[in-house]
Amino acid sequence: MGKIFLFLEKTNEPNIQRIGTQHYAPEMLSEEELKMGVLVDEVPQAENIPDKRPELFYNTDTQELFYKYSDVVLPPTSPEQIMKDLQKELNAVKAENKTLMLALAESAEAQQQDKIENQLAVAEVVETLTTKGVL
Numbered sequence: 134m135g136k137i138f139l140f141l142e143k144t145n146e147p148n149i150q151r152i153g154t155q156h157y158a159p160e161m162l163s164e165e166e167l168k169m170g171v172l173v174d175e176v177p178q179a180e181n182i183p184d185k186r187p188e189l190f191y192n193t194d195t196q197e198l199f200y201k202y203s204d205v206v207l208p209p210t211s212p213e214q215i216m217k218d219l220q221k222e223l224n225a226v227k228a229e230n231k232t233l234m235l236a237l238a239e240s241a242e243a244q245q246q247d248k249i250e251n252q253l254a255v256a257e258v259v260e261t262l263t264t265k266g267v268l
Contacts, residue, residue, distance in 0.1 A: 136173065137175065138155070138157075138171070139155055139172075139173060140166075140170040141153065141191060150193060151191075152188075152198070159172055171191060176198060180200070180202070184205050185204065188201050188202075188203065
């Protein structure tokens with residue numbers, strides 16, 4: 134594989150420069166252009182990190198290439214997409230609410246049944262005590 138020319142851009146760090154452009158036919162560049170970067174044999178492959186964007190840099194002291202990874206800034210969503218997302222979320226909340234209401238109704242019904250059974254048991258105990266002459 135041939136040489137790759139990397140155009141360098143200054144950064145806030147004195148020995149670190151950002152790679153602006155990669156040129157794969159450096160023999161076509163002028164002497165002036167060749168003064169604006171470095172020739173390398175190969176460029177390292179960036180890691181594929183979800184939600185991160187790789188940016189290639191060059192250390193002028195060590196003459197090494199490396200990547201810095203920054204968070205991907207997503208473009209703003211259209212109002213239509215926001216409405217669709219909110220409607221989808223609303224429908225999910227409605228379905229969950231319905232499930233919770235059914236569970237609550239079943240619980241209230243079970244409590245009512247328990248209350249009736251307790252009242253019948255108490256009435257039975259009172260009747261037994263009354264017939265035995267305890268009360």
